[in-house]
Amino acid sequence: MPQQRRAQVTRRAIVIAAAEEFDRVGFDATPLSAILRRSGVTKGAFYFHFPSKDAVAAALVRFQAQVWAKIWQRWTSRGLDPLSTAVELVDEVVRILEHDVVVRAGARLAMRDQDTVARWEQLLTGLLRSSAENGLLRPEVDPVAATRVLYATLVGVRVLSASRAIGAAQQTGEIWRLILGGIATADWLRNNPSVPAAAPRPS
Amino acid sequence: MPQQRRAQVTRRAIVIAAAEEFDRVGFDATPLSAILRRSGVTKGAFYFHFPSKDAVAAALVRFQAQVWAKIWQRWTSRGLDPLSTAVELVDEVVRILEHDVVVRAGARLAMRDQDTVARWEQLLTGLLRSSAENGLLRPEVDPVAATRVLYATLVGVRVLSASRAIGAAQQTGEIWRLILGGIATADWLRNNPSVPAAAPRPS
Structure with missing residues (x-):
């Protein structure tokens, strides 16, 4: 070699x-x-x-930041509506965190920094704000509050993942079903049949 | 003295x-x-x-368990429907965790035990199952899945509480608004105007 x-x-x-x-x-x-x-x-x-264990940690943090930047770039340049972008982006992040130990370890280290935690929430808030502006959310929904709930749920699923029998990907499906069912317009739900939330709901 | x-x-x-x-x-x-x-x-x-620092921790864990047992006893013996019981119980738990450092420290120690984490979720699942059996949830809602989402959200709010400007009690209001809006029947929402979720929703 x-x-x-x-x-x-x-x-x-x-x-x-x-x-x-x-x-x-x-x-x-x-x-x-x-x-x-x-x-x-x-x-x-x-x-x-x-030079140190800290330097390995720093390399892991840099690596996960590159992975997320690429994923963000990919999903936001696909011409999807902002709500679909949020759904696909979160699903891919959850799948990667579940299956890639290098990214997961880096992300865990990165999340010790409050600024990183806040930045992720800001990105999601931006997508939900834009969803509201584009009429994809029901008029009474506050996109900032909805993102706070969504983001807390995603963080909670990760914290609980060790003690739960079902995988993070399945749980993310449940989250979207429940949260999209509560915030998206009937129109958006009808037009996105591939999204788990799009199961018919009695009115 | x-x-x-x-x-x-x-x-x-x-x-x-x-x-x-x-x-x-x-x-x-x-x-x-x-x-x-x-x-x-x-x-x-x-x-x-x-005898040790561990013994103080054990005393804190015992104390918080007593506090929760009392609160559980109080809300489940009030004759409220199971969904209202869940809402009131969670709201009181969140308020106490926010304001009482002794209970909060004990709860944090207790939650290091996966069994404690699972037990809380089982209690909530029981209330939501019973809500489904009593026709308070929309028929398409899976109470077990809904509890998983709700519980993850509550855990996430606690994890994020350090980095967020708004209090846990306000966030719990947002959670209920969103989640009850997605799972409770229109009838239940109409009959519980004091619950934050009961804001009118366009159909």
Whole structure:
């Protein structure tokens, strides 16, 4: 294996092992030795790539930010209405958090920063505000309040995910069914039959 | 001050100081010295009342369990319909968690036990199941799924409470408005004008 390629493999092994340990017991409870053991990397090799455990955490945070930026870019440039954009975006974020331990560990680290938490909520608020302006929400719905509830629910599902038998993706379906059923216009629900909320509701 | 009364005052000072510190930085990050400093109690006096920091935590957990048992007893014996019972019960729990640091610290400790988390959800599920059986929920609503969403939202609001400008009680109002609006029958909403969700909704 050429040297540069080998270095990449080692770096990747460190990042994945750190993510798995942070995901399992949290950043604070993970000693460097656990990362070394899980990655099979020597201390010397570790320090060649990262000055500290904090530096691995910072790399995880940067990586997840890149993943989200790409997903945001993809869904907001597809020409969907803002409410559908919010639904698809949240569904993809939830799926990735469920299946990708590296992104999940990075996201957990990033969410320790209140500004990151607030920024996600602002992005969603923007989509729901725009949904209201485009007449996709019932007139009595306050998009800011609705986003607060939606966002709290998504955070709660993640917190509870360890103790619940059903997966986050299924729970997100339930959330949308309930919340879209309460905020979207009958027109929007009729026009979006693929959305779980679009089950017929007696009036 | 008679000796027994003085002992009670000291014990109470320890419990309150511990609750305030646990609430501020968490149980793990609170050294015994911080509890002594905040309570103004000597180490000797502390150990007269509690064998360890863990024992104070256990006392806080027992205390919050007693508070919830009383509240549960009060609301379920009032003859309200099960959906109104759920609304009133949750509102009181949220208010107490917001204003009483001793109960809040105890609840936070108790929620580290997955069984406690699951038990709260079971209690709420029971009320919503019974609401469905009594025809208070729209026929297409799955009470178990609706409780999962509701409970996740309540947990999320607590997790986010530090970073949000509005109080938990106001947010609970928003949650009920949105969720009851999505699950309760039009009849129930009409008959419960004091519930925030009962704002008129265009059909």
